[in-house]
Amino acid sequence: MTPALAVLTQDFLERARDELPARLHTRELDAGGAPEWSRGFSAYLSDNGSATAIVESQDFCNHPTLTDARAHCPTCDDSGLRVRVRHVHRHPMKSALTRLSKMPVPYGRPRFDKVLWALLVADGNLGMAMQALSGEYACMGNTAFAERWTATALLKLRGVFREDVGYRGISENQSIEEAA
Numbered sequence: 001m002t003p004a005l006a007v008l009t010q011d012f013l014e015r016a017r018d019e020l021p022a023r024l025h026t027r028e029l030d031a032g033g034a035p036e037w038s039r040g041f042s043a044y045l046s047d048n049g050s051a052t053a054i055v056e057s058q059d060f061c062n063h064p065t066l067t068d069a070r071a072h073c074p075t076c077d078d079s080g081l082r083v084r085v086r087h088v089h090r091h092p093m094k095s096a097l098t099r100l101s102k103m104p105v106p107y108g109r110p111r112f113d114k115v116l117w118a119l120l121v122a123d124g125n126l127g128m129a130m131q132a133l134s135g136e137y138a139c140m141g142n143t144a145f146a147e148r149w150t151a152t153a154l155l156k157l158r159g160v161f162r163e164d165v166g167y168r169g170i171s172e173n174q175s176i177e178e179a180a
Helices: 003-019 039-046 092-101 112-121 126-134 143-160 172-179
Strands: 025-029 035-037 052-060 081-089
Touching (some): 003 092, 003 112, 035 039, 081 092, 092 112, 112 143, 126 143
Antiparallel strands (some): 052 081
C-alpha cells in the first residue's frame, strides 16, 4: 500500500468510526430473547443517509468590516459574536457512501461504496478487503488494480463528502428566523 493510499484510508476509517455509535445493544431483550439494539445504533441502521439536524454554533461576526466604526451591527448586537445555524447530516459519511452508490462504474468492477464498506469491515486491511471482493469481482484479485481502484473510491468519497446539507436557496437571516 502506498503512503498516499494509507493516509486516505486512515482518514476514511477515522471519519467512519466517528459516526458509529459506541453502544450496539441495551440490557433489555427483544421479543425473540436477543439483546435489543440501542437507540443510537437503531437510528444509524435505519438512516439511509438522509437524516439531518439543525446545529447552532457561535462564530465571529464580520461587523469589523463595516466602513463606519460607530455603526450598529444588527447581526451580533455589537457583541462581536453571532449564532450560526447549520443544517447538517446526522451521519455525513453514510450520506456520502449513499451518494457514491449511485455513481456508475464500468462493468465488472465493484461500486465505490462496496469497496469502501469492505475496507471498513476489514479495518483498513486492503488485502482482506480484496479477498472479500475478489470472489465476485475477478479484477480485485490483482493487487495493483485493487490499490488503484480503492484509491479512486477514496478520492471520489472526498469529492462527495460534506457535513452540511445542500444549499436551500434562503439567506442566513431566513434560516435563523426558521430556527427560532
